[in-house]
Each structure stands twice: as structure tokens, then as C-alpha cells.
Amino acid sequence: MPQETQANKTTRDERFDPHSFETKWYERWQQDPSLYRAEPTSTKPKYYVLEMLPYPSGALHMGHVRNYAIGDALARYMWMNGYNVLHPMGWDSFGLPAENAAISNNTPPREWTLRNIANMKAQMKRLGFAYDWSREVTTCFPEYYRWNQWFFLKMYERGLAYRKKSRVNWCPKCATVLANEQVVDGCCWRHEDTPVEQRELEQWFLRTTNYSEELLRDLDKLPNWPERVVTMQRNWIGRSEGALVDFKLEGPAGPAGSTITVFTTRVDTIYGATSVQLAPEHPLVADLAAGNADLSAKVSQMMAEQRKAKEVGDIGEIEKHGVDTGRFAINPYNGEKVPIWVANYILMDYGTGAIMSVPAHDERDHEFAKKYGLPIQQVNQPRAASEPVDVQKAAVTTTDGVVINSGPFTGLSCEEAITRMAEYAETYGFGKPTVTYRLKDWGVSRQRYWGTPIPMLYCEKDGIVPVPEKDLPVILPDNVEITLSGGSPLARVPEFLNTTCPKCGGPARRETDTMDTFVDSSWYFYRYADARNDRAPFESKIIGYWFPIDQYIGGVEHAILHLIYSRFWTKVMRDMGLVQNDEPVQRLFTQGMVIKDGAKMSKSLGNVVTPDEMIARYGADAARLYSLFAAPPDRDLDWQDTGIEGIQRFLGRVYRFVARHASATRVAASHETGQAPSLPPEARAIQRKLHQTIKRVSDDFQGRWHFNTCIAAIMELVNELYAVEDKIDTMAGPLLAEVQRDLVLLLAPFAPYLAHELWEMLGEGENLLRAPWPKYDPALAKEEEIEIPVQINGKLRSRIVVPADSDHTFVRERALADEKVKAAIAGKQVVRVIPVPGKLINIVVK
RNA sequence: GCCGGGAUGGCGGAACUGGCAGACGCAGCGGACUCAAAAUCCGCCGGUACUUGGUACCUUGGGGGUUCGACUCCCCCUCCCGGCACCA
Numbered sequence: 001m002p003q004e005t006q007a008n009k010t011t012r013d014e015r016f017d018p019h020s021f022e023t024k025w026y027e028r029w030q031q032d033p034s035l036y037r038a039e040p041t042s043t044k045p046k047y048y049v050l051e052m053l054p055y056p057s058g059a060l061h062m063g064h065v066r067n068y069a070i071g072d073a074l075a076r077y078m079w080m081n082g083y084n085v086l087h088p089m090g091w092d093s094f095g096l097p098a099e100n101a102a103i104s105n106n107t108p109p110r111e112w113t114l115r116n117i118a119n120m121k122a123q124m125k126r127l128g129f130a131y132d133w134s135r136e137v138t139t140c141f142p143e144y145y146r147w148n149q150w151f152f153l154k155m156y157e158r159g160l161a162y163r164k165k166s167r168v169n170w171c172p173k174c175a176t177v178l179a180n181e182q183v184v185d186g187c188c189w190r191h192e193d194t195p196v197e198q199r200e201l202e203q204w205f206l207r208t209t210n211y212s213e214e215l216l217r218d219l220d221k222l223p224n225w226p227e228r229v230v231t232m233q234r235n236w237i238g239r240s241e242g243a244l245v246d247f248k249l250e251g252p253a254g255p256a257g258s259t260i261t262v263f264t265t266r267v268d269t270i271y272g273a274t275s276v277q278l279a280p281e282h283p284l285v286a287d288l289a290a291g292n293a294d295l296s297a298k299v300s301q302m303m304a305e306q307r308k309a310k311e312v313g314d315i316g317e318i319e320k321h322g323v324d325t326g327r328f329a330i331n332p333y334n335g336e337k338v339p340i341w342v343a344n345y346i347l348m349d350y351g352t353g354a355i356m357s358v359p360a361h362d363e364r365d366h367e368f369a370k371k372y373g374l375p376i377q378q379v380n381q382p383r384a385a386s387e388p389v390d391v392q393k394a395a396v397t398t399t400d401g402v403v404i405n406s407g408p409f410t411g412l413s414c415e416e417a418i419t420r421m422a423e424y425a426e427t428y429g430f431g432k433p434t435v436t437y438r439l440k441d442w443g444v445s446r447q448r449y450w451g452t453p454i455p456m457l458y459c460e461k462d463g464i465v466p467v468p469e470k471d472l473p474v475i476l477p478d479n480v481e482i483t484l485s486g487g488s489p490l491a492r493v494p495e496f497l498n499t500t501c502p503k504c505g506g507p508a509r510r511e512t513d514t515m516d517t518f519v520d521s522s523w524y525f526y527r528y529a530d531a532r533n534d535r536a537p538f539e540s541k542i543i544g545y546w547f548p549i550d551q552y553i554g555g556v557e558h559a560i561l562h563l564i565y566s567r568f569w570t571k572v573m574r575d576m577g578l579v580q581n582d583e584p585v586q587r588l589f590t591q592g593m594v595i596k597d598g599a600k601m602s603k604s605l606g607n608v609v610t611p612d613e614m615i616a617r618y619g620a621d622a623a624r625l626y627s628l629f630a631a632p633p634d635r636d637l638d639w640q641d642t643g644i645e646g647i648q649r650f651l652g653r654v655y656r657f658v659a660r661h662a663s664a665t666r667v668a669a670s671h672e673t674g675q676a677p678s679l680p681p682e683a684r685a686i687q688r689k690l691h692q693t694i695k696r697v698s699d700d701f702q703g704r705w706h707f708n709t710c711i712a713a714i715m716e717l718v719n720e721l722y723a724v725e726d727k728i729d730t731m732a733g734p735l736l737a738e739v740q741r742d743l744v745l746l747l748a749p750f751a752p753y754l755a756h757e758l759w760e761m762l763g764e765g766e767n768l769l770r771a772p773w774p775k776y777d778p779a780l781a782k783e784e785e786i787e788i789p790v791q792i793n794g795k796l797r798s799r800i801v802v803p804a805d806s807d808h809t810f811v812r813e814r815a816l817a818d819e820k821v822k823a824a825i826a827g828k829q830v831v832r833v834i835p836v837p838g839k840l841i842n843i844v845v846k
Numbered sequence: 847g848c849c850g851g852g853a854u855g856g857c858g859g860a861a862c863u864g865g866c867a868g869a870c871g872c873a874g875c876g877g878a879c880u881c882a883a884a885a886u887c888c889g890c891c892g893g894u895a896c897u898u899g900g901u902a903c904c905u906u907g908g909g910g911g912u913u914c915g916a917c918u919c920c921c922c923c924u925c926c927c928g929g930c931a932c933c934a
Binding site: 015016227228231232234235236238240242262263264265266277318320343344345346347349350351352354355356357358362363364365367436438556559560629630631632635636637638639640642643645646647649650652653656699703704706708709711712713714715716719722787788789791793794795796799831832833834836839840841842843844 | 848849850851852857858859860861862865866869870871872873885886887888913914915927928929930931932933934
């Protein structure tokens with residue numbers, strides 16, 4: 001054995017070559033496809049960890065690597081802790097970039113997409129991510145999208161899918177319609193410099209608004225979602241409580257009827273209403289303007305103005321103006337006649353498109369009334385008025401007040417009046433309490449080729465006819481000419497377009513729009529649980545076992561779009577009896593972006609770092625470990641090329657240390673004796689550090705996920721091992737063996753290649769993924785002596801070393817006896833001594 | 847305007863419940879090894895002042911406060927990032 005130690009010393013400067021062993025393990029892992037498979041049933045507890053599936057754009061970027069490194073570390077940790085882990089991966093593979101590539105490279109979208117998938121899958125494998133590929137989901141395959149179509153039919157049956165003509169967002173670059181969620185600052189979410197146009201089109205919608213209330217309420221069931229995601233969804237749903245009140249039109253009524261229903265959150269101020277304001281697009285406006293050329297012209301001008309403002313995204317900035325229609329409406333509470341105006345700041349798509357204008361108690365109404373000389377009438381007196389209020393000067397908008405000049409409601413508090421007056425309206429049939437939402441139905445039609453065909457037919461005789469379930473899937477044809485003009489490419493494929501009506505057997509044509517790709521990603525994670533089912537999207541019993549997802553990890557950019565649609569889809573499936581869970585995701589983690597030199601990586605800035613070059617230079621482990629080490633995972637990560645070199649150095653230090661002492665460990669392991677005899681102090685220090693490190697890493701996995709500090713802790717352990725390495729041979733063998741094994745286990749979730757290599761080097765035959773996570777012993781982690789800082793009047797003046805379990809009296813005596821302390825308090829009076837057990841002592845002197 | 851999040855050395859970041867500010871890493875400086883370089887190993891590394899060791903003072907975006915003690919709590923302000931917004 002001494003000779004062997006000698007031999008090891010000679011390998012001290014052995015080069016650390018991650019590529020040789022990463023290649024070796026990569027090949028071994030490819031040979032065993034069952035390695036990361038989840039067990040269909042198990043006595044172990046289940047754990048479903050999921051990273052957001054990528055769009056197959058061509059190659060992974062560092063943001064992907066970071067996302068998957070977090071998920072992979074967690075999956076490996078859970079495996080080592082004895083869980084039945086489901087850790088799948090798939091491809092969100094429908095979408096526009098494939099069509100754009102088809103146009104620019106003359107490559108069919110399918111071919112382009114599948115090539116990208118192959119490339120990215122190879123990258124993932126090379127990075128060592130532990131996915132259960134037997135459950136791979138590719139959304140552009142008929143075996144997947146047929147279930148999109150199936151769900152669509154089920155929603156149609158339940159009245160949740162419907163077709164209507166409406167004003168929709170249109171991106172001229174995508175040549176298709178966008179959902180409200182896909183419009184960012186008035187521009188397309190894909191083309192941030194392209195303003196969205198408004199077009200009138202016949203479209204398919206899903207009734208997300210049926211679930212507005214539940215989508216909002218159930219946010220309370222998600223305590224383990226990031227606060228900001230919950231807030232963003234809450235804002236997006238935009239619940240507002242108020243009342244509907246009917247104002248009767250005075251004089252002749254047109255086709256739009258004789259009632260103007262207004263929505264208000266402040267019905268308590270209705271006695272102060274001095275006009276009614278309509279949105280230019282309000283149906284009644286056409287009636288009122290009929291035969292009035294001047295009014296018609298002004299109204300169409302306002303419509304144009306609103307549309308333009310909406311496109312540019314600065315609705316809210318435009319100057320308020322309006323026009324008096326010359327007609328009147330009756331306030332149902334007091335019978336008063338108020339003029340009806342049309343105003344450019346009233347939006348048809350919020351509330352009812354009509355408001356009552358109360359200039360005394362609303363700032364916008366006040367501004368408007370001032371401009372046009374409309375009367376301002378106070379009906380609300382604030383309680384805590386420091387100076388006399390003058391509603392002619394400024395609106396009083398507080399709800400902390402008392403209702404005045406309001407007939408039978410005079411004297412009520414605002415809050416009470418809001419309730420009582422709405423009830424009153426309901427009793428007398430001219431209104432009711434109500435709730436409105438900002439959330440709109442989800443427009444899912446896209447005038448594009450590379451997506452799921454919407455399974456609907458149009459028959460001249462029978463109208464809209466759903467494709468019978470037995471005829472699914474409606475296959476997306478190949479060889480379609482793709483252009484970005486002239487509407488849906490599928491409309492130019494006669495073989496696809498023309499079919500027969502299943503009801504009457506007569507000629508029918510197919511719907512040529514495809515589904516928004518967010519449909520694909522709204523339920524893909526259910527498919528993973530039962531990915532090869534060809535009779536149903538999945539078996540409910542299997543969903544019952546795996547759901548909800550224990551941990552979902554992805555970018556915060558999906559906080560609204562994908563995550564609200566997924567929640568909606570789950571609730572619909574639950575109401576269909578397919579799943580039992582109300583929510584798909586138990587815990588959500590949103591990781592920060594990877595940036596470089598303070599900016600998002602982009603080709604135009606030339607600051608792109610690719611995983612391939614990082615693997616080539618430093619290896620997969622280093623790329624993964626650095627993406628976890630450089631910043632806490634929830635924050636943005638500023639990529640520094642020199643930073644990853646430090647990680648590579650660290651991995652080399654680990655490798656060399658274990659390599660140098662592996663044989664000693666193997667020998668020790670072969671005649672393990674159980675509890676070591678009392679250790680020499682240096683060995684005890686190492687043991688203590690080891691157990692402290694195990695605690696820190698384990699705790700972080702349970703709670704904060706600050707993997708940057710976990711890795712720092714492991715670095716500290718390795719630094720300590722190096723500091724005593726010269727003496728390590730004289731230390732007890734079993735301890736060295738324990739340290740080496742545990743060090744490798746601690747690194748296994750973060751740097752799997754290195755960990756596997758060293759595990760084998762230590763003579764461990766067992767699969768590392770199934771090796772038990774090390775346990776720490778609090779007694780062994782505990783310090784025997786601690787250093788106590790001594791403060792005088794809150795300033796650090798000295799430090800003393802005392803046994804860890806010293807009581808206060810002892811610490812106090814030692815502190816007061818300290819030379820530096822004595823000098824500092826000489827001639828002064830000790831007023832108080834404040835102990836912080838185990839932490840610090842502060843002496844207050846005068 | 848409203849709602850979140852953030853600002854700490856030359857840089858990325860640490861300090862978890864009010865208790866040693868700057869862990870760990872990068873960059874930098876010095877040393878060992880080497881003919882030399884790379885690699886590796888060891889040491890130093892917030893600022894200012896003074897006689898080196900050392901000691902004192904300053905320092906967590908700015909200003910005030912609470913406290914024996916504040917990166918951490920409270921009030922005011924500045925800047926940055928994200929969401930919502932004529933929402934009635």
C-alpha cells in the first residue's frame with residue numbers, strides 16, 4: 001500500500017481531461033435507454049419535475065442549458081432520495097419559424113423541424129440531461145395533434161369553442177391573427193418592432209372567460225408560485241366589481257334598441273351623473289347618427305383615432321374629446337334627463353362600452369366636463385376633508401365619504417351606498433350588481449400552414465359541421481406552397497379543402513385555419529404521463545398518479561400566455577371528467593435570463609455564447625455547473641467567459657484529489673470497520689466541514705434553490721481538503737473514504753459526468769443515480785469551539801474563542817478579561833452587556 | 847399613475863429570523879515548480895490615513911429614523927428591470 005500511495009503521488013500533475021471521460025460516459029448512457037425511465041407504478045413516492053418544452057429553433061442556447069441544468073439537478077437529487085421521478089422532454093414543434101425557413105431556404109417545414117429536433121436532442125444528450133426519452137412528445141406529429149383536434153371537438157360540444165366575427169389583432173409580418181396575450185406594447189410578441197393592426201375577421205374562440213372567476217380565485221391555491229407571476233395573472237384577468245344600470249333613451253329608438261346599459265364601479269355617485277358617454281363603436285351610436293352626416297363623420301373619425309392609438313399602443317395618451325349627439329337618456333334613479341355624448345376615450349371592449357359621466361367624482365369625467373362646460377354636481381362628501389372641497393376645481397374620488405344630494409340614499413357611507421343602490425336597481429329591474437373582467441376569450445384561429453388543422457367543415461346545407469371523432473386526425477397535408485400573403489396556405493390545396501359533409505353527404509369545405517401553437521403547449525405535460533396512448537389523449541388513472549406536476553421550471557416570459565392557457569385547459573379537462581386536479585402545477589420556478597455584457601444574447605449584438613463551443617472548450621459539466629454557479633437561478637445571469645474557466649479549475653481540483661486517493665479509499669472500503677475511533681483534530685475538522693456541506697446542499701434543494709451557494713460550499717470543502725492533503729494519509733482511512741464518496745455524491749446532481757467517472761474510480765459498482773444521497777449528522781456538523789466577536793458600543797473590538805456550548809456568564813467573563821477589551825473600556829462604566837448566544841457579545845459603556 | 851422586483855469591492859455574487867459586511871469564484875499582484883511557457887500548488891487582494899506588523903476611521907444607490915447593534919425594520923428620495931393602465 002505505501003508503494004501504491006507513492007505511485008499516486010506521481011500522478012499529482014495528471015492532466016484533467018473532461019472530454020475523454022465525458023465521451024466515455026456519453027456512449028455508455030446511450031447504450032442504456034432505460035436509464036432514466038420513470039416507473040409506471042412504484043412503491044416509491046412520485047415526483048414529476050418538468051422544464052418547459054423548447055421550440056425546435058435549430059440549436060440550444062445558454063438559456064436552455066440553464067433551464068435544463070436546474071431541472072436536471074433536481075431530478076437527479078430526487079432520484080438519489082428514492083423517488084420515482086418523471087423527467088420528460090419534448091418539442092413544441094408547430095409554429096411560424098418553420099414556415100419562414102420554408103420560404104427563405106425552400107425547405108419543407110416538416111423537414112426543417114425534424115432536423116432541428118435531431119440536432120437539439122443530440123445537444124441535450126451530450127449535455128447529459130437525464131430525460132425519459134421513451135415519453136418524448138413532438139407536437140407536430142399526428143399522434144399528438146389529433147388530440148388537439150379531439151379536445152377542440154369536445155369543447156365545441158360543450159359550447160366552449162365558437163366562431164364569431166370580431167375585430168382581431170393582425171401581425172402583418174406573421175400574416176396571421178394574434179391572441180390578446182400575444183400583443184406586447186401594441187406590437188407582435190415575435191416582432192417587437194411590428195405594430196399590430198386591427199382587422200375584422202371570422203374566427204374561432206375558446207371561452208376562457210367562462211373560467212375568469214376560477215382562474216383568479218384558484219391563484220390562492222398556488223402559494224408555491226412566484227408572487228410576481230401570480231400578480232401578473234391577477235392583473236391580466238383584471239376583475240372589477242361594479243353595477244350595470246340601464247338608462248332609457250328618450251325619443252325614438254332605432255334597431256339597437258332604447259336602452260343604454262352602463263357599467264360603473266361607483267354607483268353611489270349616480271345622482272351626480274350629468275351625461276352618458278358612448279364608445280364610438282357602441283351599436284346605439286349608429287342609430288343616433290343615422291341621417292346626421294356631421295355626427296357620423298365625427299364618429300368615424302374617432303373610431304379611426306382609437307384604432308390607430310391601439311395599434312401604436314398609446315391609447316391613454318390621446319387627447320379626450322367628444323361630440324354631443326343631441327339626444328338624451330333618463331337616469332333611472334332620479335328621472336333626470338342627461339345628454340348622450342360619444343367620446344373617443346370610451347372603449348367598446350371593456351364593460352359595456354357605455355359609461356355614466358360623473359364629473360364631480362371622476363378625474364376623466366371632470367376633465368371632459370370642464371372642456372365642454374357640462375355641469376359638475378357634488379353627491380359625495382369626504383369624511384376626512386382638511387379643507388373645504390370644491391368639485392368645480394377638482395374631482396373628489398375617495399370612497400371614504402358620505403353620500404349627499406342623493407334622494408333616499410343621502411347619508412349612507414359610500415361603501416354601503418354601492419351595495420344598497422345596486423340592490424335597489426335589481427329590485428326595480430333596471431340594473432344589477434355585476435363583475436367584469438379584462439380577460440377576453442382566446443382567439444385560436446391562425447391563417448398559417450404549420451399548425452393543427454381545426455377539425456371543422458362548412459356545408460352549404462348544414463352550415464358549420466364538426467369533423468366526426470372517428471375521422472380524426474385531420475392530417476396536415478405536405479407539399480403546400482407557403483407564402484405570407486393571400487390568407488391560409490391550406491385554402492390553396494383543393495385535396496384538403498374539398499370534402500363531403502358527414503351529415504348530408506353533399507360537398508363541404510374544410511376550415512383552412514390552423515390552431516394557435518399555444519394550444520399544443522396547454523396540455524403537453526399530461527401527454528408525457530401516457531405518451532404512447534393511441535385510444536385517448538391519456539388514461540385518467542395515470543394522470544391521477546402523476547399530477548399535479550411537483551415542480552415546473554421555465555422562463556418568466558411565459559407567466560401569462562402559456563401558464564394561463566394551461567390552467568384554463570386543466571379546468572376544462574376537469575369539467576370533462578378527464579382529470580381530477582384543479583391546477584396543473586404545484587410549484588413553479590421562473591429562472592432568470594442569460595445575458596452577456598449587460599444585454600440579452602443576440603446575433604445582431606454578436607454576444608452569443610453557444611453550448612457547443614462551451615462543451616468543446618470546457619466540457620458539458622463545466623457549462624452546466626457554471627450556469628448554476630454564476631448567479632442565483634431566479635435572477636438574470638451575466639455570462640463571463642473567464643468565469644467558466646474557474647469552474648473548470650474547480651472540477652479539475654476535485655478530479656485530481658479523488659484520483660490521487662482513490663486507491664486508499666478502495667482499500668478502506670474493502671474492510672470497513674464501522675465507527676471510526678476518535679479522530680485527530682485535523683481529521684475531525686474535515687469531518688465537521690463535510691457534514692456542514694451536506695447540510696447546506698441538502699437544505700438548499702429543499703428550500704431556496706440557491707445552487708450558487710451550494711456549489712460555493714462544495715468548493716470550500718475541497719479547499720479544506722487541499723489544505724490538509726499532505727497529512728491526509730495519516731488520517732483514518734474510513735474518513736477519507738467517506739469524504740471522497742460524499743463529495744462525489746454531492747456533485748452528482750450538478751456535474752454528472754465527473755461524478756460518474758469518480759464514482760467508478762472509487763470502486764463503486766452501483767448506479768450513481770440510485771445511490772442514496774448522503775445524510776448529515778448534526779452532532780458531527782457541530783463546532784466544538786467558536787469564535788465570538790466582541791463589540792463595544794456596537795463596534796467590533798476583539799474576538800474571543802470559547803467552547804461552543806459556553807453559557808453567557810462564561811462568555812461575558814472571558815470577553816471582559818480580553819486585553820483589547822480591557823484597554824478599550826478602561827476608565828469607562830459598563831452599562832449593559834448584550835449576549836447573542838453563539839453569535840456575538842456587545843458591551844455597552846459610558 | 848398603480849402593482850411587483852432590484853441597486854453591496856475592478857467584476858459575478860455571499861451574508862437564510864436585526865448580530866463579524868464582502869463567503870465562493872473571476873480579474874489583478876506576489877511566490878513555488880520549470881531552461882522557459884502553459885498547467886498546477888501556495889499567499890495577498892473594499893477604501894483612506896498613519897510609523898511595517900498593526901491600529902484608527904470610512905464603506906452595502908442618497909437622506910432621515912428606530913435599536914445596544916441596521917445590507918436587513920420604518921419614513922422620504924433617485925435610478926434600473928418587469929407587469930398593468932383613459933378599465934369607467
